[in-house]
Amino acid sequence: MKIKEIGEFGLIDRLLKGISRGKESRGLFIGPGDDAFAAVLPPRSLLVGTKDLLVEGVHFKRSWASPEKIGYKSMAVNLSDLAAMGAVKPLFALVGIALPSSAEVKFVEGLYSGMRRAASKYGFAIAGGDTVSSKEGVVISITMLGSAKASGLVRRGGARPGDLIIATGTFGDSGAGLWLLSKGIKPLKPEEKYLIEKHLAPHPLFSEAAALSKYATSLIDSSDGLDKSVNFIAKGSGAGARIDIEKIPLSRQLLKVSAARKNLSPVNQALTGAEEYELVATVPPDKLKALKSLVRVTVIGRITKGEKVEYYYNGRQYGFSQKGFEHFK
Amino acid sequence: MKIKEIGEFGLIDRLLKGISRGKESRGLFIGPGDDAFAAVLPPRSLLVGTKDLLVEGVHFKRSWASPEKIGYKSMAVNLSDLAAMGAVKPLFALVGIALPSSAEVKFVEGLYSGMRRAASKYGFAIAGGDTVSSKEGVVISITMLGSAKASGLVRRGGARPGDLIIATGTFGDSGAGLWLLSKGIKPLKPEEKYLIEKHLAPHPLFSEAAALSKYATSLIDSSDGLDKSVNFIAKGSGAGARIDIEKIPLSRQLLKVSAARKNLSPVNQALTGAEEYELVATVPPDKLKALKSLVRVTVIGRITKGEKVEYYYNGRQYGFSQKGFEHFK
Numbered sequence: 001m002k003i004k005e006i007g008e009f010g011l012i013d014r015l016l017k018g019i020s021r022g023k024e025s026r027g028l029f030i031g032p033g034d035d036a037f038a039a040v041l042p043p044r045s046l047l048v049g050t051k052d053l054l055v056e057g058v059h060f061k062r063s064w065a066s067p068e069k070i071g072y073k074s075m076a077v078n079l080s081d082l083a084a085m086g087a088v089k090p091l092f093a094l095v096g097i098a099l100p101s102s103a104e105v106k107f108v109e110g111l112y113s114g115m116r117r118a119a120s121k122y123g124f125a126i127a128g129g130d131t132v133s134s135k136e137g138v139v140i141s142i143t144m145l146g147s148a149k150a151s152g153l154v155r156r157g158g159a160r161p162g163d164l165i166i167a168t169g170t171f172g173d174s175g176a177g178l179w180l181l182s183k184g185i186k187p188l189k190p191e192e193k194y195l196i197e198k199h200l201a202p203h204p205l206f207s208e209a210a211a212l213s214k215y216a217t218s219l220i221d222s223s224d225g226l227d228k229s230v231n232f233i234a235k236g237s238g239a240g241a242r243i244d245i246e247k248i249p250l251s252r253q254l255l256k257v258s259a260a261r262k263n264l265s266p267v268n269q270a271l272t273g274a275e276e277y278e279l280v281a282t283v284p285p286d287k288l289k290a291l292k293s294l295v296r297v298t299v300i301g302r303i304t305k306g307e308k309v310e311y312y313y314n315g316r317q318y319g320f321s322q323k324g325f326e327h328f329k
Numbered sequence: 330m331k332i333k334e335i336g337e338f339g340l341i342d343r344l345l346k347g348i349s350r351g352k353e354s355r356g357l358f359i360g361p362g363d364d365a366f367a368a369v370l371p372p373r374s375l376l377v378g379t380k381d382l383l384v385e386g387v388h389f390k391r392s393w394a395s396p397e398k399i400g401y402k403s404m405a406v407n408l409s410d411l412a413a414m415g416a417v418k419p420l421f422a423l424v425g426i427a428l429p430s431s432a433e434v435k436f437v438e439g440l441y442s443g444m445r446r447a448a449s450k451y452g453f454a455i456a457g458g459d460t461v462s463s464k465e466g467v468v469i470s471i472t473m474l475g476s477a478k479a480s481g482l483v484r485r486g487g488a489r490p491g492d493l494i495i496a497t498g499t500f501g502d503s504g505a506g507l508w509l510l511s512k513g514i515k516p517l518k519p520e521e522k523y524l525i526e527k528h529l530a531p532h533p534l535f536s537e538a539a540a541l542s543k544y545a546t547s548l549i550d551s552s553d554g555l556d557k558s559v560n561f562i563a564k565g566s567g568a569g570a571r572i573d574i575e576k577i578p579l580s581r582q583l584l585k586v587s588a589a590r591k592n593l594s595p596v597n598q599a600l601t602g603a604e605e606y607e608l609v610a611t612v613p614p615d616k617l618k619a620l621k622s623l624v625r626v627t628v629i630g631r632i633t634k635g636e637k638v639e640y641y642y643n644g645r646q647y648g649f650s651q652k653g654f655e656h657f658k
Contacts, residue, residue: 004658007657030414030484034485035379035549036413037379038376038482041370046367048365049365049367050364050366051457053425053427053459053461055464092376096470098468101657128378132387134468135385139382139470145474326337327337329430
């Protein structure tokens with residue numbers, strides 16, 4: 001069944017039924033279906049909010065993932081932005097979808113099903129939204145709102161020279177997964193499926209971020225790629241940075257796949273592969289031990305005086321031209 | 330200069346400069362430029378939030394209005410959704426824009442300039458956003474957040490049989506303005522310019538809504554057209570409604586233009602013209618006098634038992650087929 005058969009209000013009725021039945025409306029004073037939602041924030045807390053747009057053909061392809069996965073990821077990438085602020089609790093999401101009237105009702109219901117799964121897993125409510133027609137292609141716009149204590153928030157710009165640069169998890173997996181998807185390789189080996197799954201189903205790292213918030217001087221997620229994250233921290237902090245490339249954690253799956261495929265550079269993917277959703281942070285050296293008792297992190301470099309971000313590979317400077325993904329370029 | 334010449338981060342730098350210089354960052358604990366914004370809500374208040382998408386070719390055409398006007402209207406339509414909840418104070422907006430890389434930097438700066446004008450006029454801060462590339466066409470996604478006391482909020486669904494249906498302002502102007510724009514009529518007479526301006530630059534009615542919140546049993550804006558608003562109130566309240574068409578206020582400009590143009594029906598525009606942004610509410614008859622001392626409203630009908638929305642024209646039933654704008658149809 002096409003959306004044009006049931007129209008905007010028929011579609012909204014269907015989507016609202018799915019939401020009001022679930023646990024996803026918890027915490028709302030006024031939920032979806034009115035002109036706006038209304039909700040109570042936890043006492044003595046700040047409102048924290050972020051918004052990401054996902055555009056068909058730019059951020060996702062309908063042929064690469066089920067609507068359910070696309071919906072889930074739309075929420076996950078926004079959740080990661082909340083996590084990148086420190087000890088934040090997700091509370092409410094607003095869902096905007098523009099889509100052609102030729103789209104299947106099933107597709108939209110699939111998107112919502114993935115969004116509801118994320119809501120259920122991370123404990124937030126779908127508070128409202130807007131569903132409109134597009135001329136061509138799907139655009140998903142999510143706003144994610146949460147709460148935090150001021151003391152639990154960590155900005156991008158608080159790093160000081162001498163601070164260690166640390167990272168959660170491995171890098172390059174999501175970029176390699178995207179590379180595999182774009183090449184259309186089939187059949188896929190298990191390690192290739194792993195990389196693709198890392199690209200399609202990122203995990204927002206809330207508990208890691210909460211632990212980091214106790215000692216980190218700066219914090220960001222690696223959604224624009226590790227190199228961009230380090231540059232944002234350096235620029236925001238008015239400092240420079242040195243990254244030791246050989247210290248960047250790489251997964252055995254990435255190493256195995258890149259060994260078999262000549263054009264897939266693990267270092268390049270680790271530095272510039274976007275949509276990674278690991279956390280990158282800085283911490284004073286004397287706090288590292290205490291931090292490591294709370295969360296698994298790897299030291300990959302340090303903050304320097306000056307303004308340059310420099311890369312070293314086994315002690316030798318690495319002439320890295322920063323060519324990660326950037327919209328419009 | 331095209332956006333692709335400066336790229337995503339060059340564009341963001343420019344837009345952030347415009348924001349941080351203005352008064353638009355007030356009230357923010359952490360403002361635009363980090364992974365998320367953080368802000369304090371007024372004490373003992375609820376968070377109220379809404380989101381509207383505006384799609385090029387569906388909600389606006391670049392040839393019909395300056396980027397500044399498009400930006401301003403994007404904010405205004407979201408503000409109207411907040412106002413439609415009662416006594417609400419707008420606080421923060423998140424701005425998502427998807428646009429082709431061939432777009433002019435000037436166009437985006439124009440959009441932001443209009444958004445900043447709305448922020449300045451209505452006293453909210455631009456708290457963050459996301460700027461990404463689209464395959465084709467511009468999509469603007471605004472999330473508007475505000476605060477309210479629970480006692481100041483009025484839902485769609487609280488009307489009771491016997492309540493009077495009241496409305497602010499005149500109806501049909503915005504629809505007629507859109508009609509004139511779509512016909513491409515030039516040169517325009519003053520009354521035609523008035524109608525087009527009503528379409529391009531709506532006013533969110535905060536003070537009227539605050540007054541209505543004292544006595545109204547239900548409240549909604551007329552963004553989907555008067556007929557849809559009345560239907561939403563009736564459906565949400567489990568009741569019916571009777572509208573006396575001859576009581577619906579029409580502007581002298583609409584009457585003048587429709588008298589001169591055969592295919593422009595003022596009644597049809599008043600009932601189905603979307604994007605009107607007047608307020609429609611219900612009030613118990615014994616509260617009308619007190620309400621009228623606070624805000625100028627017109628009684629256009631009443632809530633009835635049953636489930637039907639019926640129209641009368643000078644006492645005779647009016648066979649109105651509900652064919653207002655609906656996405657996807």
